[in-house]
Amino acid sequence: MLRKRYFTVLFALMLLVLSACGNTDTKDTAAAKEKKTAPKPAPTEMILATTTSTQDSGLLDVLVPMFEKENNVKVKTIAVGTGQALEMGTKGEADVLLVHAPAAEKEVVDAGNAINYKRVMYNDFILVGPKENPAGVSGDDIKAAFKKLADSKATFVSRGDDSGTHKKELGIWTAENIKPAGDWYVSTGQGMGQTLQVAAEKKGYVLTDRATWLAQEKNLDTLQIVVEGGKDLMNIYHVMQVNPEKHDKVNSKDAEKFVNFMIDSKTQDVIEEFGKKEYGQSLFFKYTE
Amino acid sequence: MNPLVELNNITVKAQNKTILDIPEFQICAGEFLGIMGPNGAGKSTLLKVLAFLEKQSGGEILYRGKVIPKGNVPLELRRKFSIALQQSLLLDGTVFHNIAIGLTLRKLPKGDIKDKVAHWLELFGISHLAKKNALYLSGGEAQRVNLARAMIVEPEILFLDEPFSALDFPTKIKLMEDFKGIIETARTTAVFVSHDLMEINYLTNRLAIIVNGEVKQSGPTPRVLEHPNSSTASFLNEWKKFYPLAR
Amino acid sequence: MELLIDGIKKAIDMILSGDREVFAITWLTLKVCLISILISTFIGLPLGIFLGLTRFKGRRILLLFINIGMGLPPVVAGLWITMLLWRSGPLGDLTLLYSPTAIVMAQILVSLPIVTSLTCTAFQQISEKMLLQIKALGATRMQTLIILIKQLKIAILAAIMAGFGRVIAEVGAAMMVGGNILGDTRILTTTIVMEVSKGNFDIALALSFILLSLALLITAALTFLQQRKRIS
Structure with a gap:
């Protein structure tokens, strides 16, 4: 008796799965129709x-x-x-x-x-930092700004994930012969979005691409652009x-x-x-x- | 009369230790055979071997004169027997369901099962419990369900392993009395393992005393109890100090 | 607090407005999770029963590995599956990486040990005497198995629920082997991670409510199945 009940349940689950598969297929074809592509071989x-x-x-x-x-x-x-x-x-x-x-x-x-x-x-990279701007950086010279940040040991938040932006940041440090390390240098190992959020929470400076900044600015009200426009910042x-x-x-x-x-x-x-x-x-x- | 089950030179060993060594043993139709002995004597093992539930290490077991191949007991043969242990081991479900299970497993028609269960519930005086969950019964009720579950399949031999020993005294004597009436009416052959002289004395008509894996004495119950031999006297006399036979 | 209320509102909005994308993602999540747990159950249940009822050499070692597997971090599972499915990997010819199948594989890897181990634990607790009693009632092996499964229904469903909880909460492996591809391998958890990294907290929160509702519905269904018809 219970066996019957069991199989009913299993059977129902299987049906659900099967119908799930079936449905995506129809969804896919529906999407294809919507795109009005010619009758297509499998893409x-x-x-x-x-x-x-x-x-x-x-x-x-x-x-x-x-x-x-x-x-x-x-x-x-x-x-x-x-x-x-x-x-x-x-x-x-x-x-x-x-x-x-x-x-x-x-x-x-x-x-x-x-x-x-x-x-x-x-597009370009920009340096954003806390509205109070404790290191007092500005203008369009990113190298000078990085030097100032290292000297004042103002909190700096790095991607630390071997991304393009991270490589760019490391390139600037190297050009200035600075080895960033210490309490002030925070490495998130995360994407740009999360790294910006960390910077906003920690009130730190962060190098970011402009596109992500624009998309996220609404959530980052403790930050502002501090350095932009220099030729070294081209992305x-x-x-x-x-x-x-x-x-x-x-x-x-x-x-x-x-x-x-x-x-x-x-x-x-x-x-x-x-x-x-x-x-x-x-x-x-x-x-x- | 031909024996139902016969043991021939049976030994059971575990880790090189001999648990059971029985040159010859029989169960005959219609008898209520008691098996008694000190703790660890091998009573339960003997019961399991007789019921084809444990493989022997050596020797052969015969059913109605036919040797049953070791480890290959036909299902129909197993289904001729049933067993009730000290623990009732009931399943999560109604009392009805528990008593019916032997018949359900034998795939009897639903109507027949219903009638039979009703009959056995009645015999054991537990009709009012039919719809209760078997796990929530008292010890005495549970053991009644256990015995009814074993009896309903109308076994050729009923094996019992201390089914009354966990019950308190008033519950025990009431159940034993009812049970004796039921089994005598049904004329079921029974094998009953117990260490309790009172239970043995009340229920059985033949008794085997087993000590250290060997059957030391067997015969009609009153005779064995009254005339223990040199191997069984020490065990039986201990009992008789507290339970002088008044038969 | 404001964000929380916004999130709930947005979630209700998304569901009521029948947002196709959200619907597709939710549907895929449900599909992938159910297939995973179903396969895990079909393999893990018999395996757990076998391990619980039998004793053989090497059983303990096997159990040890399965128990370690219960704590297998999803990203580790993800990494293994990724390496297996790489074009240059042993199963590269199947081109399964970044497909829902890959997610299902990773989810099976993390849920199978849970289902197996918990099932095994339940069956291990059945006493020798109970097995003897059932056999003596005249049960065949198959009938014994059915009786035991019925008896342990609650524990078995708990094992399945635990596995499902793992599967639906899992994100690391799904991200790695699925790639979070829109309309293909984007499921609720990976979408939440992505929306958070985009800074869209409201959407992420709304999706989290949808995910929770889904988990709640399935778990409630299983709980119902588990707890019904208990006779007193």
Whole structure:
């Protein structure tokens, strides 16, 4: 008797699961219909490894669907730090990379792990800090500002996650021959958004990309921009294909299409237009070669 | 009369220690056989071997003159016996469900089960408990359910391992009296392990005394109790100090 | 406090307005978690019963590993599955990384030890005498098993609930092996992490309420199943 009851329950659960699977399928096709794509063969899959800033700003939510629709490709966007994204490329675990750490990128390209390396867009890094600005930094000279921060031992919050922004920050310290360490130097090991929140709580200074700052400013009322505009603060994004000759499972066909898509003038217009409505300014700017 | 179950040179060993060594032993139809002995003498092991619930280490067991292969006891044979232990070991469910379980396992029709359960509930005087959860019964009630559960399958042999020993005295004598009436009416062959002389004396008609894994004496209960031999005298006389036989 | 109320309001809003994206994410979460726990149950229950009722050489070592597995950090499970599924890994040809299947695999890895171990614990407590008694009632092996499962229904459902709790709360592994891809592997927990990192606390909070409601519903259903029809 109870056995019957048991099987009824198990059976019901199985049905639920089956119907769940079925439903997603219909959902997928419904979505496909909505996009009004031509009757399609199964889309190919491509893995895009990119930085959290492109995802957290919302830019990819606009660009990826455009690309998917045009090319019948399913893009799997994996948003990680630039360091990890480059490593995924080197290992052949991704097909195309969109990252922002030119020095590290150059090594990957020179080693032959990435090909078809193209400049896409830029925005800039900014230094934000507490409204009280205890270290008294300002202007557009980031190197001078970093030196001042180290001298005054004002709290500095670092990504510490090998991301593009972290690499940029380390580059500035190195240029000034400073080894940041001590109580004042906080390493979060987290994404930009969380790191900004830590900085807001701890009233520390933090180097961030402008896009993430604009998107999060509303939650960060203890912080303000203190240094911006210098040439050292340029944040340049490149796109590149993972070298298919090194890894046989890489989808180079779609990766090449994606590189071309990113530098296409139509896409470039979309990039520059992105964010204007919400923030009154562009978050990223055209910057092809 | 032909024996129902026969043991031939049976030994049971555990970790190189001999627990049981029985050259010859029989259960005959219609008897109420008592097995008595000091703690650790091997009474319960003997019961389990007789009921085909424990494998012997050596020797053979026969059922109605046929050798039953060791470790390969047919289900139909196992189902000819039933057992009631000291602990009632009832299942979470109604008393009805507990008593019915032997029949349920034998896949009897529902209507038959209902009738039979009603009959046995009545015999054991627990009809009013039918719908109660068996886990919430008193000790005496639980043991009644336990015995009814064993009797309802109308076993060829009923095996009992100290079913009354955990009960308080008034409950025990009331249950033993009822049980004796029931089993005599049903004419069920029974094997009864106990260490209590009073229970043995009241219920059994044949008695085997087992000491250190060996059957030291067996025969009609009154004769064994009155004339212990040299091996069983020390054990039985201890008892008789406190329980002079008045038969 | 204000944020909390906003969050609740937003959650109700999201559910009532039938936000497609939220619905899809919730649905995927439910699907992935149920499939995981179902598979964990189908494997873990028999395995737990077997380990609980039998005694063999190496059983204790096996149990030790399963018990360690109960505390397996999801990110470790995630890491293992990731390495297994890498294109260059042993199962790379299946291209399962960053798919819901990968999440299910990781969730099975973290919930299977829980279901197995708790089931085993319950069955281990059945006395030899009870097994003897059931056998003596004329039960076949299969019938004995059914009786025991019925007797231990409460413990078994508790094991399943504990496994489900692990699965639905899990985020580290799902993030790592799923990649939080919109419309594909984005589930409630990973979305919450992402929205927090975006600074959208209100959305994150709203999603957390949806997640809690989901967990509550499933657990309530299992509890109902567990506790009903108890005769006094």
